[in-house]
Amino acid sequence: MVTASALTIAVKDATETWRDGRFRWAAALLFVLLLAAVAGGVQHQQQIARQHADAQRAERDAWLDKGDMNPHAAAHYGAFVFKPVQPLSAIDPGLDPFLGVFVFLEAHKQQLARHRPIEDASPTRRLGLLTPATAALVLLPLLVVSLTFSSFAGERDQGTLRPLMALGISRRSLLIGKALGALLPLFLILAPATVVGAVWLMLATPADPGAPIAARASGLLAVYLVHALIWTGLGLAVSARARSQATALVVLLALWFANAFVMPPVAMALAKVITPAPSALEFAAAIEDEKDTWPDWDQRVEAVMQRFLDGEFEATFAPANVEVVALVESEAAETALYDRHFTALFDTYARQARSYERAAIIAPTLAARTLSMALAGTDAAHDAVFASAAASYRTEMLQTLNTELAQSGRLNTFDYVRGRDLWEKVPPFDYDAPTAVWVLSERWWSASALLAWLAGVTVASVWSVTSMRLE
Amino acid sequence: MKTFLMLILAAALLTPSWSVAHPGHDHKLMGTISSIDKNKVVVKTTEGKDMTFEITPLTTFKRGKNKGAAADLKAGMRVVVNIGDGVEPLKAKDVQYSAGTTTAQQ
Numbered sequence: 273m274v275t276a277s278a279l280t281i282a283v284k285d286a287t288e289t290w291r292d293g294r295f296r297w298a299a300a301l302l303f304v305l306l307l308a309a310v311a312g313g314v315q316h317q318q319q320i321a322r323q324h325a326d327a328q329r330a331e332r333d334a335w336l337d338k339g340d341m342n343p344h345a346a347a348h349y350g351a352f353v354f355k356p357v358q359p360l361s362a363i364d365p366g367l368d369p370f371l372g373v374f375v376f377l378e379a380h381k382q383q384l385a386r387h388r389p390i391e392d393a394s395p396t397r398r399l400g401l402l403t404p405a406t407a408a409l410v411l412l413p414l415l416v417v418s419l420t421f422s423s424f425a426g427e428r429d430q431g432t433l434r435p436l437m438a439l440g441i442s443r444r445s446l447l448i449g450k451a452l453g454a455l456l457p458l459f460l461i462l463a464p465a466t467v468v469g470a471v472w473l474m475l476a477t478p479a480d481p482g483a484p485i486a487a488r489a490s491g492l493l494a495v496y497l498v499h500a501l502i503w504t505g506l507g508l509a510v511s512a513r514a515r516s517q518a519t520a521l522v523v524l525l526a527l528w529f530a531n532a533f534v535m536p537p538v539a540m541a542l543a544k545v546i547t548p549a550p551s552a553l554e555f556a557a558a559i560e561d562e563k564d565t566w567p568d569w570d571q572r573v574e575a576v577m578q579r580f581l582d583g584e585f586e587a588t589f590a591p592a593n594v595e596v597v598a599l600v601e602s603e604a605a606e607t608a609l610y611d612r613h614f615t616a617l618f619d620t621y622a623r624q625a626r627s628y629e630r631a632a633i634i635a636p637t638l639a640a641r642t643l644s645m646a647l648a649g650t651d652a653a654h655d656a657v658f659a660s661a662a663a664s665y666r667t668e669m670l671q672t673l674n675t676e677l678a679q680s681g682r683l684n685t686f687d688y689v690r691g692r693d694l695w696e697k698v699p700p701f702d703y704d705a706p707t708a709v710w711v712l713s714e715r716w717w718s719a720s721a722l723l724a725w726l727a728g729v730t731v732a733s734v735w736s737v738t739s740m741r742l743e
Numbered sequence: 744m745k746t747f748l749m750l751i752l753a754a755a756l757l758t759p760s761w762s763v764a765h766p767g768h769d770h771k772l773m774g775t776i777s778s779i780d781k782n783k784v785v786v787k788t789t790e791g792k793d794m795t796f797e798i799t800p801l802t803t804f805k806r807g808k809n810k811g812a813a814a815d816l817k818a819g820m821r822v823v824v825n826i827g828d829g830v831e832p833l834k835a836k837d838v839q840y841s842a843g844t845t846t847a848q849q
Contacts, residue, residue: 573771577823580773581841585789594771594823 277441278449285453289419290460299461302407302415306462309404310469313362314476320389321357324373328354332700340691343673343680344599350378353665353701355385355658358649359485362473363492364405366650375659377666379603382610384552385659404469405644408496409637410532412462413503417524419454420507424740425517434742447508447737454504462500466493487708491647498726499640503528505729512736531637539631539638543624549617559613566605572598596678603674607667614663618656625652632721639718639725646715649705653714661703669698769836770829776820784816784835786824796824796833807842815840 289295331352338349354374361368372385427433436446470489507524514520550558567575576598579585585597625642632639645651673694680688712719772794774786782798804811816822816838825836 577771577773577839580789580823581821581839583821585773594773597773 275442275445275448277439278445278452281441281446281449282452282456285423285450286456289453289457295419295457298415298418299457302411303461303465305402305411306404306407306465307468307472309402309407310362310472313365313403314473316365317357317359317362318476320373324354324357327352327374328701335698336692336695338695340689342688343677343690343694344379346690346695347379347670347673350376351669351698351701352376353662353703355655356703356705358654358705359473359483360488360492360648361650362476363403363489364644364648364650365403366405366645366648367652367655368650371652371655375662377662377669379670380606382607382614382663382666384555385655385662405641405648409499409640409644412458412496412500413528413531413637415458416454416500416503417507417521417528419457420450420504421511421514421520421524422517423450423454423508424512424737425514425520426511428741428743429517431743437742443737443740444734447733450508451504451733454507455500458500483705484707488647488649488711491708491711492644495640495643495647495722498722499636502636502722502725502729505726505733509729509733509736512733512740531635535631535635535638536641539628539635540624542631543627546627547620547623549620549624555613555617559609562609562613563606569598569602572602576601600674600678603670607670611663614659618659621652621656626717629715629717629721632718632725636722636725639721642718643715643722646711646718647708649711654705657706658703662701665701672698769825769827771823771825773823774821776816776818776822778818779816782813786822794833796826796835798838799834802835803837805837805839809842811838811840 331354335351338346341349352374355372357368369389371388373387373389375385376383422429424433427436437443441449506527507520510523510527511517511520514523573594576594580594628638629642632642642651646653676690676694676697677688772786772788774788774794777785777787777793779785783795784798785793785795787793798813802813804813804815806812806815820840823839824833825838826833827836
């Protein structure tokens with residue numbers, strides 16, 4: 273319960289902080305950086321979304337207007353599908369710059385997504401851009417550290433802690449007052465920045481205006497808020513236990529640096545050691561090696577003939593053309609092969625992501641980063657869902673074309689020609705990102721870790737304040 | 744944007760052609776002999792259609808892995824017929840049938 277004395281302390285601390293010119297400069301800078309990050313994110317997202325939409329439209333037109341040809345030739349002609357830009361990628365672009373943006377779908381081969389945006393990026397962009405997520409998860413904790421490191425240690429250094437306690441204020445009220453005193457100035461910066469950023473994002477028309485993003489956006493806000501609260505608790509706990517405010521500052525800066533810059537690459541490196549993933553070349557080579565053990569085309573045709581002569585295809589009304597049966601069967605075998613390899617690859621990535629998540633036990637920012645990317649729809653799990661959707665679309669496209677070929681009743685199957693009416697039977701690629709509930713079910717470990725950290729630092733700060741020395 | 748579309752166009756042009764994937768244009772049909780009249784053989788295909796092909800002096804016969812003969816063909820026998828380019832009237836280039844089967848196992 274917030275007592276009057278706690279409120280008095282909070283107002284006093286917040287007022288002192290606000291009167292501090294250094295804080296006002298830092299706050300103004302953070303405010304500007306947040307808005308600049310939102311503006312940059314929205315502008316970049318709009319540009320990419322427009323490019324993807326234009327390219328997808330051009331690709332659809334090319335598919336429909338490619339003229340008359342054999343259905344299987346059309347399957348080889350192929351089609352491109354583009355990964356839709358997620359509306360909240362303006363807040364956290366996550367892994368998007370490092371993942372391919374389109375997949376080429378064709379007969380006999382399932383491709384990995386191609387064209388990673390980072391490959392086209394200018395040298396300055398390769399260094400990394402300021403995003404709202406970076407501001408919330410890296411800069412904001414730094415500001416929280418600057419607001420909390422002296423909360424108790426500063427009072428003790430100046431000899432005002434014992435007189436303060438002598439006024440009859442309980443340690444719990446003191447803790448609440450100090451926490452509110454640190455959070456209030458932050459709220460005065462973040463609340464308007466959040467509102468302005470949200471309005472800006474909505475007015476700029478998200479990449480997919482129809483996408484239900486309210487739950488995901490609320491989740492993002494909650495993650496950033498909980499993360500800031502964790503750092504507030506950490507700051508207060510360290511300040512209460514440190515010998516001096518200088519010691520508190522050094523410890524908190526070390527924790528901040530480790531969370532922001534050391535742990536992410538270390539955790540990823542460890543995840544890669546624990547669960548090694550094949551390189552793109554190794555992945556492709558493994559598939560080719562397996563395909564090399566398969567019978568060649570003539571052997572396949574021969575095998576179909578032999579099975580027929582041995583009594584197969586009894587009353588199945590299979591196509592009379594041996595080659596079509598061989599084609600459909602080889603396509604099915606190839607699809608199964610690619611499905612198996614791609615599933616194994618994405619399972620490996622998922623295991624790496626889980627290992628990375630486990631590191632949140634010692635670094636809460638990792639949990640927040642994981643959740644931020646997941647809620648923005650820009651993590652590896654969303655990439656796997658897109659890849660799966662592209663693979664399903666490819667299967668559907670090939671089935672439509674091959675079924676037409678098989679049912680043509682023509683002996684010259686490969687000379688059989690169809691036109692736009694058949695191409696229209698392949699619907700446009702339509703991809704919907706999974707729901708926020710799915711995100712939480714995928715990233716429950718990070719969500720639990722973040723909440724456990726919040727509970728842990730709350731207990732730690734209460735214990736630190738109740739057991740702190742006054743001089 | 745132009746670079747992006749050029750990239751796609753280039754990728755499409757570099758796509759291997761379909762003809763490379765499926766060499767040869769001899770077509771083979773699967774069916775069961777319905778009737779034989781001199782050198783005309785009527786086959787009921789697996790799709791349920793009746794198709795007639797002609798046995799020519801150049802037609803070869805394969806019984807399992809061994810050489811066969813036109814006289815082996817009987818109604819009810821399963822055959823795979825190489826009909827070349829498949830242009831009608833269909834002429835058999837070769838006819839295959841099972842070594843252990845003289846009539847369909849029906």
